[in-house]
Amino acid sequence: MSTTNLNADNHAEEHHGAPSGIMRWLLTTNHKDIGSLYLLFSLLMFFIGGGMAMVIRAELFQPGLQIVEPDFFNQMTTVHGLIMVFGAVMPAFVGLANWMVPMMIGAPDMALPRMNNWSFWILPFAFLILLMSLFMEGGGPNFGWTFYAPLSTTYSNDSTALFVFSVHIMGISSIMGAINVIVTIFNLRAPGMTFMKMPLFVWTWLITAFLLIAVMPVLAGAVTMVLTDKYFLTSFFSAAGGGDPVMFQHIFWFFGHPEVYIMILPAFGIISQIVPTFSRKKLFGYSSMVYATASIALLSFVVWAHHMFTTGMPLAGELFFMYCTMLISVPTGVKVFNWVATMWRGSLTFEVPMMFSIAFIVLFTIGGFSGLMLAITPADFQYHDTYFVVAHFHYVLVTGAIFSIMAGAYYWLPKWTGYMFDEKLAKAHFWLSLVSVNVLFFPMHFVGLAGMPRRIPDYATQFADFNAVISIGGFAFGLSQLLFVAVVYKCIKGGEKATDQVWEGAEGLEWEVPSPAPYHTFETPPDIK
Amino acid sequence: MNNNEYEKYYVPAQSPWPIVGAIGLFCIAFGAGNYVNDVKNEVTGFGGYLLLAGIAIIIFMLVGWFRNVIDESMAGMYSKQLDRSFRQGMSWFIFSEVMFFCAFFGALLYARVFSIPWLGGASNNAMTHEVLWPAFEAIWPLTTTPSGQVTEAMGWNGLPLINTIILLVSSVTCHFAHVGLEQDKRKQLKWGLGITVLLGVIFLFLQVEEYTHAYQEMGLMLSSGMYGNTFYLLTGFHGLHVTLGTIMLFIMFLRIVIKDHFTPENHFGFQAASWYWHFVDVVWVCLFIFVYIM
Numbered sequence: 057m058s059t060t061n062l063n064a065d066n067h068a069e070e071h072h073g074a075p076s077g078i079m080r081w082l083l084t085t086n087h088k089d090i091g092s093l094y095l096l097f098s099l100l101m102f103f104i105g106g107g108m109a110m111v112i113r114a115e116l117f118q119p120g121l122q123i124v125e126p127d128f129f130n131q132m133t134t135v136h137g138l139i140m141v142f143g144a145v146m147p148a149f150v151g152l153a154n155w156m157v158p159m160m161i162g163a164p165d166m167a168l169p170r171m172n173n174w175s176f177w178i179l180p181f182a183f184l185i186l187l188m189s190l191f192m193e194g195g196g197p198n199f200g201w202t203f204y205a206p207l208s209t210t211y212s213n214d215s216t217a218l219f220v221f222s223v224h225i226m227g228i229s230s231i232m233g234a235i236n237v238i239v240t241i242f243n244l245r246a247p248g249m250t251f252m253k254m255p256l257f258v259w260t261w262l263i264t265a266f267l268l269i270a271v272m273p274v275l276a277g278a279v280t281m282v283l284t285d286k287y288f289l290t291s292f293f294s295a296a297g298g299g300d301p302v303m304f305q306h307i308f309w310f311f312g313h314p315e316v317y318i319m320i321l322p323a324f325g326i327i328s329q330i331v332p333t334f335s336r337k338k339l340f341g342y343s344s345m346v347y348a349t350a351s352i353a354l355l356s357f358v359v360w361a362h363h364m365f366t367t368g369m370p371l372a373g374e375l376f377f378m379y380c381t382m383l384i385s386v387p388t389g390v391k392v393f394n395w396v397a398t399m400w401r402g403s404l405t406f407e408v409p410m411m412f413s414i415a416f417i418v419l420f421t422i423g424g425f426s427g428l429m430l431a432i433t434p435a436d437f438q439y440h441d442t443y444f445v446v447a448h449f450h451y452v453l454v455t456g457a458i459f460s461i462m463a464g465a466y467y468w469l470p471k472w473t474g475y476m477f478d479e480k481l482a483k484a485h486f487w488l489s490l491v492s493v494n495v496l497f498f499p500m501h502f503v504g505l506a507g508m509p510r511r512i513p514d515y516a517t518q519f520a521d522f523n524a525v526i527s528i529g530g531f532a533f534g535l536s537q538l539l540f541v542a543v544v545y546k547c548i549k550g551g552e553k554a555t556d557q558v559w560e561g562a563e564g565l566e567w568e569v570p571s572p573a574p575y576h577t578f579e580t581p582p583d584i585k
Numbered sequence: 586m587n588n589n590e591y592e593k594y595y596v597p598a599q600s601p602w603p604i605v606g607a608i609g610l611f612c613i614a615f616g617a618g619n620y621v622n623d624v625k626n627e628v629t630g631f632g633g634y635l636l637l638a639g640i641a642i643i644i645f646m647l648v649g650w651f652r653n654v655i656d657e658s659m660a661g662m663y664s665k666q667l668d669r670s671f672r673q674g675m676s677w678f679i680f681s682e683v684m685f686f687c688a689f690f691g692a693l694l695y696a697r698v699f700s701i702p703w704l705g706g707a708s709n710n711a712m713t714h715e716v717l718w719p720a721f722e723a724i725w726p727l728t729t730t731p732s733g734q735v736t737e738a739m740g741w742n743g744l745p746l747i748n749t750i751i752l753l754v755s756s757v758t759c760h761f762a763h764v765g766l767e768q769d770k771r772k773q774l775k776w777g778l779g780i781t782v783l784l785g786v787i788f789l790f791l792q793v794e795e796y797t798h799a800y801q802e803m804g805l806m807l808s809s810g811m812y813g814n815t816f817y818l819l820t821g822f823h824g825l826h827v828t829l830g831t832i833m834l835f836i837m838f839l840r841i842v843i844k845d846h847f848t849p850e851n852h853f854g855f856q857a858a859s860w861y862w863h864f865v866d867v868v869w870v871c872l873f874i875f876v877y878i879m
Contacts, residue, residue, distance in 0.1 A: 083599035167670040174603035181611035221614035277688025289808035296732035298811030300700035
């Protein structure tokens with residue numbers, strides 16, 4: 057078997073086209089194929105997770121219980137969160153990294169192509185398990201995506217084991233994907249592509265990959281302890297045996313806080329690629345961007361307990377985590393400043409990727425400010441577990457991470473397909489998303505400050521009007537995303553031919569190869585001046 | 586090795602192994618998920634069989650995948666740059682393993698420094714102690730849990746000390762074998778590696794002895810509160826890693842003795858296995874200090 061395989065490998069290597077049929081996708085080792093798979097998978101998950109959000113908003117449209125049982129509501133919030141974090145945002149960034157990083161640094165492919173395929177194909181199985189658990193007797197996971205003990209141990213249902221093992225697979229996938237990215241960047245840069253010449257998307261992904269390898273194993277440890285507490289009579293999170301449920305939160309958020317930067321650092325990278333292109337200027341403060349990214353990553357390891365201000369930590373702990381958290385706004389401020397300074401006196405044009413990027417800068421900053429409010433310990437005592445928190449993290453994750461993914465997708469779509477996308481339709485997608493997303497998330501600040509708790513299927517009648525508005529915004533935002541699918545589908549099918557450079561101000565190796573990018577790029581490394 | 590300025594980086598064409606591995610991993614996860622529920626609810630289901638099938642598929646995948654890689658490597662298709670990719674990949678993998686153990690060491694330290702003293706009334710928790718378990722004494726090893734479960738602590742001398750010496754010696758013999766490989770002294774390589782594998786097997790055997798002793802004579806069990814939890818999860822995961830490391834080294838041993846693989850310049854497979862072995866050794870030293878002695 058081995059020799060025939062080897063011959064097949066040698067033979068196929070001489071061809072430059074893509075193999076055809078379903079086997080192309082199942083057996084592929086090509087970074088562009090795997091990138092496309094990641095992106096399509098994340099789009100699918102975006103709609104499944106989005107569907108669950110629609111269920112949540114339908115239930116919350118009016119006070120009282122109308123549509124779903126409270127337990128099912130809890131399953132929806134839980135699985136919505138898990139799917140969006142691990143199934144939509146993270147795979148989308150890995151997909152973009154797969155497509156773009158090798159092209160940006162002049163590499164022939166990812167460093168470990170077969171492992172690359174494995175890290176993708178285990179993902180659909182992980183989510184298959186997670187989704188199947190919803191149909192189990194007793195229902196799916198219902199303890200929130202943060203699976204706090206003892207909700208996930210003493211009080212959870214039988215689906216917990218499936219949840220634990222599916223998270224294990226997601227973790228394995230992320231670790232392998234991250235190892236691939238980090239090794240590609242360290243080892244496969246074309247000669248002359250020094251670290252400080254790398255595009256910022258590559259830089260941010262290098263640092264993200266490091267974070268992933270550092271914290272995903274800690275998540276694996278956390279779910280393992282949940283598993284043993286529930287099924288093997290340990291008491292890590294039970295005071296009766298000398299453990300502590302709060303310890304779960306420490307371990308979880310030691311993973312969880314770097315995790316939220318895992319979901320935003322690549323976004324910073326994408327925005328740092330797009331803004332200079334459409335400003336027709338070099339990025340302002342390149343090296344400060346690199347250092348800001350690195351310091352955000354380092355700080356992310358010492359801020360985890362700001363998620364736990366109300367657990368009764370010692371005062372010194374509360375102060376330490378408050379100040380460290382507020383410190384993060386400094387490098388983040390550097391970034392926002394640099395993007396604005398890049399646009400300052402540039403010759404700006406407003407193509408769709410740029411529109412999403414500008415929306416990102418404004419709306420992500422709003423999310424950043426509400427984050428700063430939450431970082432203040434005494435204020436957080438009031439905000440904790442209210443809709444204000446929901447508003448905050450949806451601003452940084454939807455108008456932050458998702459908008460950057462949309463921006464990146466529109467920016468690189470012509471390079472992937474060889475065609476320009478339908479600009480009118482894309483602009484409609486942008487404007488509808490922009491308006492509806494703010495109708496959806498902005499009033500959440502108000503109901504949150506007024507005291508509406510998160511993760512509940514029913515609420516006091518005083519919140520009724522705002523919730524109706526929020527739900528309408530939610531449905532509008534959900535429906536608007538169908539336009540994105542239409543744009544992508546049309547762009548794959550055809551359209552105006554894209555040039556190699558695609559965008560007038562675009563610079564970098566990926567814009568020097570033809571559009572669509574050939575199946576294999578840079579089999580011999582390019583020369584970097 | 587050719588003399589071009591840049592060697593071509595070998596990008597394998599299609600490979601069936603990843604998708605086979607994905608199916609295997611699915612069977613393991615779905616099987617194990619059902620199996621633990623079957624055991625808990627005392628019913629018989631398909632979970633256990635699916636788990637075993639998954640493990641079989643993964644072994645099949647690993648054999649096939651590594652056979653491909655070894656054949657390609659022996660055919661000289663790998664450049665120095667690709668070798669570096671493997672080395673860096675393995676280093677990062679070991680780093681991720683370190684972080685996995687950190688989670689459990691973190692739990693151990695948290696229990697000893699925070700949760701147990703707090704349950705005993707330390708800091709501002711006098712009322713917690715008074716109201717919940719007034720009879721509880723915060724001492725480590727936690728031989729009596731707050732709810733009153735009693736167990737016995739494992740001493741550090743005896744088997745654990747012997748095991749420590751065994752692993753430390755095995756790290757030296759592993760290095761001895763590595764030096765032999767680099768200096769092309771095949772005899773030194775074979776003896777060094779063979780003894781390392783043997784020491785690994787002896788370590789595992791003694792570990793099983795220790796567990797049996799703990800369960801049958803000391804009443805120290807996985808369910809014996811925080812002391813038993815951290816003891817078994819840390820030593821247990823370490824034991825799994827020793828098992829994996831021993832298998833890796835044994836395969837390297839077979840490759841060297843039967844197939845005469847590896848040269849002083851080209852021996853990534855051996856190097857990866859030996860790195861892994863040194864890593865499990867370091868973890869053991871930390872375990873010995875924090876779990877057994879302190």
